[in-house]
Ligand SMILES: Nc1ncnc2c1ncn2[C@@H]1O[C@H](COP(=O)(O)OP(=O)(O)OP(=O)(O)O)[C@@H](O)[C@H]1O
């Protein structure tokens with residue numbers, strides 16, 4: 156049942172760029188490993204090699220002592236190795252069951268046995284705690300549910316080694332708890348698990364051992380119990396990380412109101428929401444998933460129908476009908492669903508950065524140069540790690556895609572910036588960079604609104620935090636009241 160792996164001097168080149176420089180380490184059976192490293196360190200690439208999605212340029216992977224060279228993911232799956240991707244791999248237009256059995260269809264004679272697949276899918280969905288009918292189309296699921304489908308799919312492949320690439324990035328605390336319970340059970344059944352995450356508290360909690368990579372190399376391994384979070388972070392970035400958050404400088408009380416929302420109602424989601432954010436302010440939105448934060452902002456920028464409410468930007472009434480409309484009025488919203496709505500993964504980095512501001516780059520000749528300058532600046536300012544400026548967005552590591560999305564959304568130079576989960580999937584060093592960037596934007600007189608499920612992030616970053624529960628504003632906490640206890644109490648209604 157158990158399965159051990161040895162990486163022996165693995166190298167990987169993408170064209171002229173080497174991203175893995177001779178990685179060697181062992182994975183013992185039946186343990187949970189945390190694989191840590193900065194964005195672009197090579198974690199996903201190494202695991203894709205193990206799971207048959209990529210070929211090593213040089214080096215050997217040994218599975219239970221035998222050198223294996225998988226020709227594809229099906230090959231690896233047959234050997235019991237299953238990878239759950241960081242960026243989802245589901246076909247949006249197919250149903251849950253169809254996705255789970257894509258390429259592995261159950262057959263009865265010559266025919267695809269839909270009933271058998273549906274029934275089995277149901278069982279796995281129950282196991283992961285997703286209460287959806289197997290015939291539900293994947294496009295109708297929220298991000299967290301798609302994640303659960305990925306896990307159910309992996310279970311259906313009877314993994315003996317399960318690789319989870321940032322599985323909790325989009326999960327709520329209770330969904331994460333459920334996933335951890337599932338992982339513990341799988342481990343007891345003898346499944347080896349590699350868990351990639353930038354959430355160091357979770358790594359500390361669930362893993363037996365951590366392995367750290369940096370710049371395409373193995374740098375350290377240790378029993379988890381022997382390492383603190385700070386040490387993990389330092390090993391990842393290769394230096395001591397100083398304060399994560401910049402000093403807070405709230406705007407003066409007479410700073411102009413940049414965004415004012417009054418009595419906003421969104422059917423099924425938001426009820427009578429009013430708030431105002433000043434220029435220079437970092438304003439947070441806390442709440443459980445489903446509290447209506449994302450939906451409120453989708454309605455503000457015209458992506459969702461609102462039945463009541465007025466919006467003012469810089470003191471002038473704004474009736475926004477589309478994200479483009481919002482952008483023209485100086486407001487941009489960076490969606491939490493980067494792959495779906497944020498980035499065009501098949502376009503180049505440059506096209507992504509300039510797409511937002513086509514008006515600005517309209518002249519065909521100015522176009523190219525201005526676009527290139529914008530990209531160079533974005534890469535520098537956001538520390539986007541890429542071997543090649545002309546590559547497509549999909550070739551960036553997960554965290555670097557995130558940074559690219561941020562760069563893209565700040566291109567039009569907005570006065571009001573709404574960031575929905577801005578540091579999801581971002582490494583701890585880059586997180587710190589983003590926090591300092593947010594404060595720099597505020598210091599320039601912009602209003603920055605941060606929707607986040609990480610309380611520590613809201614507390615460290617924001618001047619004020621609004622807490623929503625079930626579509627209603629529960630409280631707005633100022634600097635004196637910004638504690639985890641207060642936020643949780645208002646978010647859960649136990650105040
Ligand atoms: N298909 C590809 N073509 C070119 N370069 C690639 C490709 N896939 C990955 N890379 C590059 O390889 C490097 C390692 O990327 P990888 O995705 O393995 O990082 P990671 O450690 O998983 O980072 P993250 O924490 O951001 O997910 C990055 O510089 C990335 O841009």
Ligand SMILES: [Mg+2]
Nearest residue numbers: 199241552553
């Ligand atoms: Mg990755």
